Amino acid sequence: MSLLSIEKLKVSFQTRRGEVQAVRGVSLNVDKGEILGIVGESGSGKSVTSYALMHLLDKGGSITGGALSYGGLDLKNAKESAMRDLRGREISMIFQNPRAALNPIRKVGHQIEDVLRRHAKATRFTARAEAIKALEAVRIHDAEARYHAYPFELSGGMCQRVVIAIALACDPKLLIADEPTTGLDITTQKAVMDLISELIAERGMSALVITHDLGLGAQYCDRIVVMKDGEVVEEGAPEQLFVAPKHAYTRKLVDATPRAGAEVRSLLPKSKRTPMPQFHPSGTPLLEVRDLVKTYQGKFGPVHAVKGISFDVQKGQSVGLVGESGCGKSTTSSMLVRLDDPTSGVIRFNGEDLAQTPAQSFARDPRRASIQMVFQDATDSFNPRHTARQSISEPLARLAKMDRTQRRARVAELSDLVGLPQPLLDRFPHQLSGGQKARVGIARAIALNPEFLVLDEPTAALDVSIQAVVLNLLVDLRAKLGVSYLFVSHDLHVVRLLCDHVVVMKDGEIIEQGPTAQVMDTPSHPYTRALLSAAPKPPTLTRPTFSAA
Amino acid sequence: MLPDRLLTIGLRVAQALPVIFGVIVVSFILTRALPGDPAVYFAGAAADEASIAEVRSALGLDKSLPAQFWIYLTDLASGDLGQSISTGQSVASDLATRLPASLELTLISLVLSCSIAIPLGILAATRPGSAVDHLCRVLVTAGVSLPTFFTGVVLIYVFYYLLGIAPSPLGRLDFVYIEPDQVTGFYLIDAAIAGDWETWTGSLKQLVLPAITLALFTLAPLARMTRAAMLSALSSDYVRTARAAGLTEEKVLSTYAFRNALLPVVTTLGMVFSFTLGANVLVEKVFAWPGIGSYAVEALVVSDYAAVQGFVLAMALLFVALNLVIDLTYTMIDPRIGFQTK
Numbered sequence: 001m002s003l004l005s006i007e008k009l010k011v012s013f014q015t016r017r018g019e020v021q022a023v024r025g026v027s028l029n030v031d032k033g034e035i036l037g038i039v040g041e042s043g044s045g046k047s048v049t050s051y052a053l054m055h056l057l058d059k060g061g062s063i064t065g066g067a068l069s070y071g072g073l074d075l076k077n078a079k080e081s082a083m084r085d086l087r088g089r090e091i092s093m094i095f096q097n098p099r100a101a102l103n104p105i106r107k108v109g110h111q112i113e114d115v116l117r118r119h120a121k122a123t124r125f126t127a128r129a130e131a132i133k134a135l136e137a138v139r140i141h142d143a144e145a146r147y148h149a150y151p152f153e154l155s156g157g158m159c160q161r162v163v164i165a166i167a168l169a170c171d172p173k174l175l176i177a178d179e180p181t182t183g184l185d186i187t188t189q190k191a192v193m194d195l196i197s198e199l200i201a202e203r204g205m206s207a208l209v210i211t212h213d214l215g216l217g218a219q220y221c222d223r224i225v226v227m228k229d230g231e232v233v234e235e236g237a238p239e240q241l242f243v244a245p246k247h248a249y250t251r252k253l254v255d256a257t258p259r260a261g262a263e264v265r266s267l268l269p270k271s272k273r274t275p276m277p278q279f280h281p282s283g284t285p286l287l288e289v290r291d292l293v294k295t296y297q298g299k300f301g302p303v304h305a306v307k308g309i310s311f312d313v314q315k316g317q318s319v320g321l322v323g324e325s326g327c328g329k330s331t332t333s334s335m336l337v338r339l340d341d342p343t344s345g346v347i348r349f350n351g352e353d354l355a356q357t358p359a360q361s362f363a364r365d366p367r368r369a370s371i372q373m374v375f376q377d378a379t380d381s382f383n384p385r386h387t388a389r390q391s392i393s394e395p396l397a398r399l400a401k402m403d404r405t406q407r408r409a410r411v412a413e414l415s416d417l418v419g420l421p422q423p424l425l426d427r428f429p430h431q432l433s434g435g436q437k438a439r440v441g442i443a444r445a446i447a448l449n450p451e452f453l454v455l456d457e458p459t460a461a462l463d464v465s466i467q468a469v470v471l472n473l474l475v476d477l478r479a480k481l482g483v484s485y486l487f488v489s490h491d492l493h494v495v496r497l498l499c500d501h502v503v504v505m506k507d508g509e510i511i512e513q514g515p516t517a518q519v520m521d522t523p524s525h526p527y528t529r530a531l532l533s534a535a536p537k538p539p540t541l542t543r544p545t546f547s548a549a
Numbered sequence: 550m551l552p553d554r555l556l557t558i559g560l561r562v563a564q565a566l567p568v569i570f571g572v573i574v575v576s577f578i579l580t581r582a583l584p585g586d587p588a589v590y591f592a593g594a595a596a597d598e599a600s601i602a603e604v605r606s607a608l609g610l611d612k613s614l615p616a617q618f619w620i621y622l623t624d625l626a627s628g629d630l631g632q633s634i635s636t637g638q639s640v641a642s643d644l645a646t647r648l649p650a651s652l653e654l655t656l657i658s659l660v661l662s663c664s665i666a667i668p669l670g671i672l673a674a675t676r677p678g679s680a681v682d683h684l685c686r687v688l689v690t691a692g693v694s695l696p697t698f699f700t701g702v703v704l705i706y707v708f709y710y711l712l713g714i715a716p717s718p719l720g721r722l723d724f725v726y727i728e729p730d731q732v733t734g735f736y737l738i739d740a741a742i743a744g745d746w747e748t749w750t751g752s753l754k755q756l757v758l759p760a761i762t763l764a765l766f767t768l769a770p771l772a773r774m775t776r777a778a779m780l781s782a783l784s785s786d787y788v789r790t791a792r793a794a795g796l797t798e799e800k801v802l803s804t805y806a807f808r809n810a811l812l813p814v815v816t817t818l819g820m821v822f823s824f825t826l827g828a829n830v831l832v833e834k835v836f837a838w839p840g841i842g843s844y845a846v847e848a849l850v851v852s853d854y855a856a857v858q859g860f861v862l863a864m865a866l867l868f869v870a871l872n873l874v875i876d877l878t879y880t881m882i883d884p885r886i887g888f889q890t891k
Contacts, residue, residue: 056792058784059677088795095793100786103805105883114804115794150884166794 002029003071003206004053004174010065011045011052011230022048024230025066030174035200035207037221037238039214039253041463042434045230046210050176054093055083070174089119092167094196096179098160102151108162109135109147112169119170134165139195156325157188161195168199175200175207181216185324186490190534193220212463214257215538218242226250242539256468258493259538264475267468267497277479281316281500286484287336287452288312292345294331294508305331307508308345313452313501318478318485320499320516322492322531328508333454333488337373338362349452369399369448376457378437382429388440389425395447414443417480418473435466439473446477454486459494471498492535496520504528558873565869569862573625576861577618585852591634608634621858630862631855635848640859643844648863649734650721651833651840655826657756658763659818666768667814670775671807674783685772692769701762701835708758716754718836726751759836763829767821774817778810785809811882819875823868 011023023045030036040046051057053068053075068075070091078086087093095101103111112131116122122130128147135143138161151159160180167175177196181189197220200207211217217224218238226234226241226249234247245251256267265273294306306328313319323329334340336347338359347354349367357365372395375381382391392414393407402410415422420439429437438458445453455474459467475498478485489495495502496516503513504525512525523529588605589596596604605611609620624631630640673685708715716723721736726748729739737756740749782788783806791805830842841860848856879886 054793056789084795084797086795087793093790093793095786095790097786101790103787103791103809104885105808106804114791114796114800118794118796118800152885163790166790 002031003034004030004208005069006049006053006066007068008066009049009052009063009068011048011057011061012064013058014060014062021064022061022230023052026227026230026232027066028225028232028235030206030208032173032206033204034223035197035209035221037209037211037217037224038227039211039217039224040227041212041253041465043229044227046227047178048230049227050093050178050208050210054087054091054176055080056087056093085119088115088167088172089170090172091174091176092170092172093176093178094160094163094167094180096182098163098184099151099154099156101163102159104151107148107150108154109149111162112166115166115169121170130169134169135162137168137199138162138165140165155188156184157192160184160188160192164192164196164199168203171203173205175205176210177207178210179212180209182212186492187324187530187534189216189536196220213536214241214253214464215259215536218538219536226253239539252465256464257538258464258467258491258497260493260496262493262497264471264497268472277476279316279479279482281314281318281484284315285312286315286317286350287486288346288348289336290346290348292332292335292347293343294328294335294340295343304508306335306342309503309505309508309510311503311510311513313484313486315451316478316482316484317501318487318499320495320502321486321488321505322490322495322502323505324490324531326507327505329488329505330456332505333373333456333486336452336486337371337454338365338368339373369395370451371454372445372448372450372452373454373456374441374445374458376460378434378441378458378461379429381441382437384429387426387428388420388432388436391429391440392425392444392447395444399448410447411443414447415439417446417477418443433466434462435469438462438466438470442470442473442477446481446483449481450483452484452486454488456488457490460489460491467494474498492520492532504531558877561873561876562869565873568869569865572861572865573622573858574618576858577621578614580852580854580857581614581617583849583852587634587852587854590851630859633848633853633856633859635851635853635856640855643856644841644859644863646731646734647839647841647844650838651826651829651842653735653737654756654759654763654832654838654840655822655829658760658825659767659822661760662764662767662771662821663818665764666771667775670772671779671802673772673776674779675802677780682776685776689769689772692765692767695765696831697762697766697829698831698835700765701759701832704758704762705835715758716751718755718758720837720839721755722748722752723755759832759838762832762835763825767825770817770821771814775810775814778813779806782806782810808882812879815875815878815882819871823871826867827864 006026006028008025008027009023010021010025012019012021026045026049028036038046038049048057048061052061052063055078063076066076070086075083102108109128109131112134113122113127116127116130116134117124132143132147135146140146140158140161146154151162154162175196180196181192184192193216196207199205209217209221218241221238224236224238224241225232226247228249234241234245234250241250242254245254252269255269258267265276289312290310291308292306292310293308296303296305309332311319321329321332331340335342338354338357341359342355345355349371354362354367362368389411392411396402396407396410411425412422415425418439420436420443424432424436432440441458459470462470471494474485477483485498487495487499499516501514502516502519504511504519504527506527512519512523512528519528520532523532588601588608588610592601592604602611609617612620621631628641630644633640633643636643669681669685669688673682676682705715705718709718722728729736729743729745729748732739732742736752737749740746740752788801788805791801796805827842829840830846832838833840833843841863845857845860848860
C-alpha cells in the first residue's frame with residue numbers, strides 16, 4: 001500500500017480576475033521508502049500540489065476536488081487541528097531559500113526545540129540535548145556552538161541543513177522537499193541532496209522532491225512525475241523518461257536539460273533545430289586583463305575580492321567565467337563592464353587601458369557603447385514604468401544620440417534580431433514572460449553594436465525550455481554580430497555549450513583556465529574536478545536503457 | 550560584553566554632544582530673531598523710553614548678542630537655565646515640575662494606546678477583511694481625523710458635564726487633595742511612595758480623560774504599523790516553515806510573527822512618543838494640565854527667552870535619550886543589529 005496517494009486533486013485560487021485552476025486533477029502515489037520527484041516548469045502546479053497536501057495553501061487557495069490520503073488517513077477533510085499534529089511529526093517540509101525559511105531573530109537551536117516540544121519529542125529539560133542531536137544528525141560540526149547561532153551567521157548550505165534538522169527532528173515518515181537546492185552553489189547543492197537522500201535511506205522515509213531541474217530529479221529520485229499546467233503528463237523511472245519519453249512535453253524538457261554530450265542546438269525541440277551557424281573567432285585579442293585586483297574595506301579589515309587575475313578574450317570569442325558564490329566572478333564582471341573600479345591592474349580593450357578611466361565617468365566615454373551587459377534578473381534590471389521599446393531605445397538616445405525615427409527603426413530591427421514579436425514592444429516588463437524579458441535585455445545590450453558583452457547568469461532565473469531558446473539565440477547573435485562574450489555562470493553544462501574558453505575562479509583567484517573541452521574533460525585542478533563532479537548527471541541518451549532500478 | 554555595551558553607550562552620548570550644542574546655538578539665535586521685545590512687554594503699557602531701557606538693562610538685553618550668548622553658556626555650565634520672566638521662577642525649577650507632568654500624561658496615554666493598538670493590529674492582521682479588521686480601520690481613521698482638542702472637549706462634555714463621573718478638568722489634582730512631596734514629579738509614583746492612596750486615586754482620576762484623548766490620537770499609527778508589520782511577517786517564509794512544522798497558531802503568532810513585527814512597531818512608538826510630548830499643547834490647554842507644552846507656548850508668546858531656550862534644550866536632551874533607548878531596544882529584539890559605535 002502506498003504511503004501517500006493523491007487522486008484527481010484539484011486546487012484553485014480566487015484572484016481578482018476570477019478563479020484560477022492551479023492543479024487540474026493530479027493523481028500520484030508515494031510508496032514507503034520511495035523518493036518521488038515532481039518535475040515541471042514554473043506554473044506547472046508542482047508546489048501547489050504539495051502545499052495543498054499540507055493544508056498550507058496561500059490565502060484564496062482551496063482544494064476543489066479529488067482525494068488525499070496519507071497512510072489510510074483522509075487528509076482532504078482533515079481538521080486544521082489534526083493537520084497541525086500531523087505536520088512536522090508525520091509529514092515535514094523543506095523549502096527553497098533556506099535563509100528566509102528560518103526565523104531570523106531566533107537561535108537555530110531554539111527553532112529546533114520548538115518543533116520537538118510541540119510534538120512532545122522532548123521536555124523542557126531534554127530539549128536542548130535533543131536539538132543538538134538533531135543538528136548532529138544533519139552533519140553539522142560543532143553542533144553545540146551552532147545551537148546558539150542565528151540564521152544570518154550561517155551560510156546558505158548550513159541554513160538548509162538546519163531547515164532539514166527542523167523537518168526531521170520528529171522522525172516524520174514523509175519529507176516534502178520544495179526546490180531544496182535552488183539558489184545554492186553547485187557543490188552545496190550536491191552536499192545537501194546527498195545528505196537528504198542518505199537521511200531518507202537511513203530512516204526508511206519516503207520523500208517527495210519538487211524540482212524544476214530534470215537532471216537533479218533523475219539523479220536522486222526513484223520515480224519521476226512530470227507536470228505541466230496543473231496536470232501530470234508523464235510518469236516513470238528516470239532512465240525511462242530520459243531515454244524514451246512518451247509525451248512531447250517530456251521530450252522537450254529532456255532535450256532542453258543541459259547535460260554532458262549535448263550540443264546547444266540539441267536543447268531545442270527537433271522541429272526547431274536550425275543548422276548551427278559557422279563561426280570562428282579571429283584570434284586577435286580584444287580584451288586583455290592583467291593582474292586585476294579588487295580590495296574592499298570591510299568591517300573587519302580589507303576584503304580581497306579579486307586577487308590579481310589575468311586572462312584574455314579574443315575577438316568573437318566566448319569565454320566562460322565559472323565559480324561559486326563569493327569567488328569574485330561578479331566583482332570581476334562589474335569591473336570589466338566598468339561599473340566598478342579595480343584597486344589595481346590593467347583592463348586593455350583594443351589596446352587601450354580602460355582602468356585609467358574611472359567608472360564614474362565611463363558612462364560618458366565613447367567606448368561605453370562597445371562594452372555592454374546582460375543582467376541576471378531580467379525583471380529587476382528594467383525600469384518597471386518603461387515599456388520594452390523605451391528600455392531598448394534608452395542607450396540609442398543617450399549614447400548614439402539617434403532621433404525618434406532612427407530609434408524606431410533600430411528598435412524594430414533589434415526586436416527581429418532577438419526574435420521578439422514587435423507588438424510586444426509596447427508592453428511593460430510585468431506584462432512580459434521571463435523569456436521575453438530576457439530577449440528585451442539582450443536587445444538593449446546589443447543595441448549599440450558592442451564588441452564585448454558581459455552576460456551575468458542570463459538564464460539562471462529561466463525555465464529550462466526557455467533557457468534553451470535563449471542560449472541558442474546567443475549563439476546565433478555571436479555568429480551574426482561577431483561580438484565577444486564573457487559568460488558568467490555557475491552552471492558548467494551551460495558554459496560547455498556556449499563557450500570556447502573557460503576561466504575557473506575560486507576565492508578571488510583563477511585556479512584554472514583553458515579551452516573548454518580541455519578544462520571540462522581533463523581538469524587539472526582538484527576544485528574544477530569537484531565542481532564537475534557536483535553537477536547533476538542525468539542519464540544520457542546514449543546510455544544503455546534500464547539498469548535494474 | 551557589558552563593559553563593551555557601556556562603552557558604546559558612552560560613545561553614543563558623546564556623539565550627541567555636538568547636536569546638543571547646535572540646539573543651544575540655534576534656539577538662542579531663533580528666540581532673539583523672533584519679533585517682539587520682552588523689555589517693552591514687561592515694562593508695561595504705561596512705560597516710557599527710560600523705563601523700557603531700565604528693564605532692558607535689568608534683563609541684560611542691552612549687551613551684544615555674543616556677550617549675551619557667553620553669559621548664557623557660562624550659566625548653563627553651572628546648571629543655571631536662567632530666570633523665567635513670566636513666572637518669576639528659575640527655568641530649571643519650572644521644568645522640574647512641568648516636565649514630569651507632561652511625561653506622566655504622555656507615558657500613561659502611550660501605555661493605554663499600545664495596549665489597545667497592538668492587540669487590535671494583530672487581530673486585524675490575522676483576519677484581514679473581517680469585522681475586527683474593519684473596526685480597526687474605523688477606529689484608526691477616527692483617531693487621526695478628530696483633532697485632540699475636539700475629542701478632549703467631547704469627553705469632558707460627556708463624562709464630566711453630562712454623566713458627572715469624571716472630575717473637573719482642572720489640572721493634575723483636585724484642590725481637595727494635597728500634592729505629594731516631590732520625588733520623581735510623577736504624582737502617581739510620588740503618592741505611592743508617600744503611601745497616600747487617596748491622592749493616588751485622585752491624580753489617576755485626573756489623568757484618565759486627557760490620557761484617553763491622547764491615546765485615541767496615537768492609536769492610529771501604532772495600530773496601522775502593527776497590522777502592516779504582522780501581515781508581512783505572516784506571509785514570510787519562516788512563518789510558513791513554522792506552520793509546516795506543525796507549531797501551534799499561538800506559537801507561530803507570538804514567537805515567529807510578532808517578534809519579527811516588533812521592530813517597525815518600536816520605531817513607530819519612538820516617533821509617536823516624541824511628537825506627542827512636543828505636540829500635546831492642545832490637550833494640556835483643554836485640561837488645564839500644567840505641562841511643558843503649554844509652558845513653552847506661553848513663554849514664546851511673551852518672548853521669555855530663558856524659558857523657551859530651556860524648553861528646547863530639555864526636549865533635545867530627552868530625544869537624545871529616547872533615541873538611545875530605542876536603539877538599545879532594537880539590539881535586544883534583533884540580533885542582526887549590532888550595537889555599533891559608528
